[in-house]
Amino acid sequence: MKLRIEPLTPERWPDLEAVFGARGCSVARGCWCMYYRLSGRQPPLQAGTTAARRNRAALKALVDAGPPPGLLAYDGETPVGWVTLAPRDQFAKLAKSPVIKPVDEQPVWSIVCFVVPSEFRGRGVARSLLDGAVAWARQQGARLVEAYPVDRETRGDDENMWFGAKSMFDRAGFVEVARRKPQRPIVRRALRPPRAKGG
Numbered sequence: 249m250k251l252r253i254e255p256l257t258p259e260r261w262p263d264l265e266a267v268f269g270a271r272g273c274s275v276a277r278g279c280w281c282m283y284y285r286l287s288g289r290q291p292p293l294q295a296g297t298t299a300a301r302r303n304r305a306a307l308k309a310l311v312d313a314g315p316p317p318g319l320l321a322y323d324g325e326t327p328v329g330w331v332t333l334a335p336r337d338q339f340a341k342l343a344k345s346p347v348i349k350p351v352d353e354q355p356v357w358s359i360v361c362f363v364v365p366s367e368f369r370g371r372g373v374a375r376s377l378l379d380g381a382v383a384w385a386r387q388q389g390a391r392l393v394e395a396y397p398v399d400r401e402t403r404g405d406d407e408n409m410w411f412g413a414k415s416m417f418d419r420a421g422f423v424e425v426a427r428r429k430p431q432r433p434i435v436r437r438a439l440r441p442p443r444a445k446g447g
Contacts, residue, residue, distance in 0.1 A: 249323050249371050253380030255316035256330075261308065263320055263327035272366030275410065280307045281318065281332040284360050287340035315388070319380050321364075321373050329364040331377040333357055333385060336394065347429045348396045356436070357390040361410045374412055378420050386439045394436045395422065 256264055268276045280303035293302060310317045318332035336358040342348055350356075359381050364373045385393050399414035414424075414433055422435035 249328070249368075249373070249376075251328070251373065251376040252322045253376060253384075254320050254322060255384065256311055256318050256320055257314075257316060258312050260320060260327075261311055263322075264311075264330060267320070267327050267330050267363055267365060270365030270367070272369070273363055276330075276363045278303070280304045281330075281361055281363075282306050284339040284341045285310075287344060319377060319384055321377050321380070323368070328368040329362065329373040329377050331359060331363075331374075331381050332361045333359045333381045333393075335390075347432050348434060351394075351426045351434055351436075354392055355390075356392040356394045357385040357388075359385075359393060359395040359412075362412050363410065375416055375420070378412065378416060382420065382437065382439065386442055391439050391441075392436060393422075393439060394425075394434060396432065396434055398431055399433050400431050 254260065267273065268280070278300045280300065282303040285306075293299065307317065317334055318330055320327050321329035321331075334357065336342060336350065336356050339358055339360060342358060342360075343350060359378065362374045362377055364377075382393055395412065395417055397412045397414040397417050398409055414435065417435045417437075420437070422437045424433045425436050426434040428434075
């Protein structure tokens with residue numbers, strides 16, 4: 249597949265809903281990529297709503313306020329995947345995680361989660377999203393990107409695979425900087441500033 253990677257802007261919100269609504273994305277439909285952005289006890293749910301609806305509304309508010317909280321992959325006009333990324337301090341739960349808490353105080357962007365519907369898996373969508381995430385972070389001024397992949401010999405079905413496989417990050421030039429749990433390394437890649445136009 250030759251994919252196009254685009255930031256999630258308000259007009260592309262229906263495309264994100266299409267990805268999250270697809271087969272194989274039930275975890276995404278509950279979380280709406282808000283799990284690591286929230287920390288601590290959340291207010292009680294209002295009558296008639298659910299945690300999933302609250303998460304969806306929270307992500308929609310982020311999208312509407314900007315900047316884009318992630319990127320979409322397209323095959324032609326069809327949305328086929330999603331990656332969430334932002335400066336690490338926007339993911340409040342990372343600071344408290346015993347496994348993926350900050351390694352140091354360096355300013356870093358975090359690539360947290362990939363969502364690819366079942367029918368599009370195994371076609372390089374996540375890798376294209378990773379390349380797009382690195383390029384997007386560089387354009388936004390990031391000099392260091394970080395991720396929290398799963399490292400094991402066989403691919404599993406559990407939800408941790410939403411973080412991506414370490415082998416994918418290895419191929420993209422990331423290096424391991426910490427490992428606090430056997431199968432959960434922290435990997436980083438340093439970024440060069442984008443070239444000035446005309447340079």
